[in-house]
Amino acid sequence: MKIGIVGPGALGTFLAGSLSEGNDILLLGKRERTIDDIEISGKTELKTTVRYTVEPSELRDRELTILCTKSYDTRQAMEVIAPYIDAYVLSLQNGLKNEEIILDSIPDDKVIGGITSHGFLYVGSGKVIHTGKGKTVIGVYPEGMDDDLKKIRDVLNFAGLNVELTDNIKGHIWKKVIVNSGINPITALTGLKNGEILKRKYLKNLLEQVCSESAAIARTEVTLPGGDPVKEAEQVAESTADNRSSMLQDIEHERKTEIDCINGAVIEVGKNKGLDTHYNTILYELVKAREYSYL
Numbered sequence: 702m703k704i705g706i707v708g709p710g711a712l713g714t715f716l717a718g719s720l721s722e723g724n725d726i727l728l729l730g731k732r733e734r735t736i737d738d739i740e741i742s743g744k745t746e747l748k749t750t751v752r753y754t755v756e757p758s759e760l761r762d763r764e765l766t767i768l769c770t771k772s773y774d775t776r777q778a779m780e781v782i783a784p785y786i787d788a789y790v791l792s793l794q795n796g797l798k799n800e801e802i803i804l805d806s807i808p809d810d811k812v813i814g815g816i817t818s819h820g821f822l823y824v825g826s827g828k829v830i831h832t833g834k835g836k837t838v839i840g841v842y843p844e845g846m847d848d849d850l851k852k853i854r855d856v857l858n859f860a861g862l863n864v865e866l867t868d869n870i871k872g873h874i875w876k877k878v879i880v881n882s883g884i885n886p887i888t889a890l891t892g893l894k895n896g897e898i899l900k901r902k903y904l905k906n907l908l909e910q911v912c913s914e915s916a917a918i919a920r921t922e923v924t925l926p927g928g929d930p931v932k933e934a935e936q937v938a939e940s941t942a943d944n945r946s947s948m949l950q951d952i953e954h955e956r957k958t959e960i961d962c963i964n965g966a967v968i969e970v971g972k973n974k975g976l977d978t979h980y981n982t983i984l985y986e987l988v989k990a991r992e993y994s995y996l
């Protein structure tokens with residue numbers, strides 16, 4: 702399959718490397734850099750070469766384009782690449798708005814939503830560590846099924862992504878956002894690893910409150926798949942106990958966080974529906990205050 706990957710960071714570098722066997726991969730960045738080889742270490746060990754470009758028009762013949770920018774770069778990336786896209790775009794990014802932004806610029810039936818619980822750490826140009834294995838769920842956004850998705854699933858599975866298809870991807874995206882709306886800002890603000898939340902009763906209580914609030918808002922938009930999202934947040938904190946969340950890492954490295962498309966997006970939907978958003982709002986404003994101190 703001819704696959705374009707947009708964003709040569711942690712996720713994009715991993716996908717470019719792991720999908721390179723049996724596929725024609727083009728990795729698109731926004732600035733010139735030298736990527737001689739891709740080297741993946743950790744849960745996957747691989748060394749390979751892929752074609753890197755900064756020219757968006759080279760995406761023209763791609764059968765699938767995978768968006769791997771941070772959520773706050775999605776709109777700008779889509780503006781640049783949309784004129785050259787005539788097939789599927791898959792987002793495996795975190796947050797609520799990515800697929801809606803993609804829908805603004807390409808035909809409805811070509812947008813594939815996705816979530817992945819694999820973990821990756823960017824080490825430098827072309828170098829990434831696969832830090833944790835998980836599963837990936839993809840589906841036509843916002844809902845539905847398409848036979849072409851089976852081919853895409855098989856291609857991603859061959860690269861070890863452990864993919865399931867769903868006809869309710871919007872529900873799965875919301876479920877991950879509910880979990881992230883608790884774990885990410887709490888760890889970012891306290892500087893603690895995910896598992897520490899469960900060992901401190903005040904933080905565990907806060908996790909339950911914010912995730913319950915997010916879930917109540919989510920239920921006005923989607924049918925949530927699987928079990929209780931609050932229990933799932935606790936399970937994720939336990940199974941990733943030694944991890945520093947991406948939002949904590951962003952704060953530690955004085956980078957912009959993805960809070961706007963996680964808690965910020967939950968607050969926006971909640972307010973439109975006249976629902977309580979207090980817990981999300983407090984965490985959102987505290988994280989924004991931290992960001993403001995260095996951005």
Ligand SMILES: NC(=O)c1ccc[n+]([C@@H]2O[C@H](COP(=O)([O-])OP(=O)(O)OC[C@H]3O[C@@H](n4cnc5c(N)ncnc54)[C@H](OP(=O)(O)O)[C@@H]3O)[C@@H](O)[C@H]2O)c1
Nearest residue numbers: 708709710711712730731769770772774778794795820821
């Ligand atoms: N890392 C993980 O473990 C993981 C797991 C699951 C989901 N995710 C989600 O996946 C998304 C990407 O995360 P990440 O960790 O891979 O982020 P990242 O390491 O910061 O990589 C993002 C990349 O996108 C590039 N980019 C930005 N705008 C672009 C444009 N217009 N055209 C081409 N490239 C552009 C950035 O380039 P510059 O550096 O030049 O700005 C950077 O290389 C996020 O939504 C994240 O939450 C990540």
